[in-house]
Amino acid sequence: MTKSIKFYNNHRPARRDGRTPTPRPRSPTREDQHDPMTTTLDTPSAPGHPAGGGRPPLSRFPSGRPSGLRPVDHLDLLEAHAVFILREVAAECERPVLLFSGGKDSAVLLRLAEKAFRPGRLPFPVMHVDTGHNFPEVLDFRDRRMEEMGEDLLVASVQDAIDAGRVADPGLNGMRNRLQTTALLDAIRAHGFDACIGGARRDEDKARAKERVLSFRDSFGQWDPKQQRPELWQLYSGTVRPGESLRAFPLSDWTELDIWQYIAREQLALPSIYFAHRRPVIERGGMLLAASPWVSAGPGETARDETVRFRTVGDATCTGAILSEATTVEQIIRETAASRVSERGATRADDRLSETSMEDRKREGDF
Secondary structure, three states, X not given: OOOOOOOOOOXXXXXXXXXXXXXXXXXXXXXXXXXXXXXXXXXXXXXXOOOOOOOOOOOOOHXXXXXXXXXXXXXXXXXXXXXXXXXXXXXXXXXXXXXXXXXXXXXXXXXXXXXXXXXXXXXXOEEEEEOXXXXXXXXXXXXXXXXXXXXXXXXXXXXXXXXXXXXXOOOOOOOOHHHHHHHHHHHHHHHOOOEEEOOOOOOOOHHHHOOOOEEEEOOOOOEOOOXXXXXXXXXXXXXXXXXXXXXEOOOOOOOHHHHHHHHHHHXXXXXXXXXXXXXXXXXXXXXXXXXXXXXXXXXXXXXXEEEEEOOOOOOOXXXXXXXXXXXXXXXXXXXXXXXXXXXXXXXXXXHHOOOOHHHHHHHHOOO
């Protein structure tokens, strides 16, 4: 049986007198009045409309943008992708947590979380894994930032793990950075977190370079680089089985230079140790460690005052400073652009223990 197909045009049906009514012009909407990019010739008040006269309407292409609009740059694209990841994790995971150390990457991550979820409260708690050997300037900034945001801060303490006999105290001049793994995994189990959001970047270390945006961990918190999910076309699956968890890295595609450029654009506050200042340092293993209650001069070593700044912050026993006169963000951007070594490669003693130091820690459950 053959079906008849009727074709209809888009014109109004003819009137009874046989004449076709003249289409009425579209009335301008509220969006048209406020967004010049959506103004069309169908709007009588639009420039170039027969009823309105004037020049042709604005083009939808970038060359026709109003002069007041800033063109989209690489920071806008990185920001939009990071906000998308944050919202995906918040939507797909039952109980995520944002890790905040008080460093520059954490400060950027917290700013992105504000853009993703304000004016409401963040849909997840904020947590810091405290080694007990942190720089006082960083802890002051951490607490001040949490108070400004009105968010509660959870602290996973390495010292508590030492007191409970979970890990051994490395003693004076010993590094506690590796002990963070136990404190982190204990906090994940205690609070039932199924996702940890952090500010790690792929350009920091070769182990992080092969990590996905959503990095899955087994029930022991361990990372297997061969058992990760594909992330084609920026599509992410945050589903995990009971006991498993994931690490989410919204800043994966950022570089150290991107971070500083974003800090300049957003005018973000940072701990003072990121900028050049005078302090006593001890040269050890080709690095300048800040003299502190946990780092003292050993045999053949002396403390001397230098003008330094820190490219990254972590446990004071393994985080080195660099000689620098940069006291502003713009000066730091110029220094960073000229650098050919990542901040972790240049200033982190814990990453120099072996060629696979960071990957070994990740396999054990570290962030």
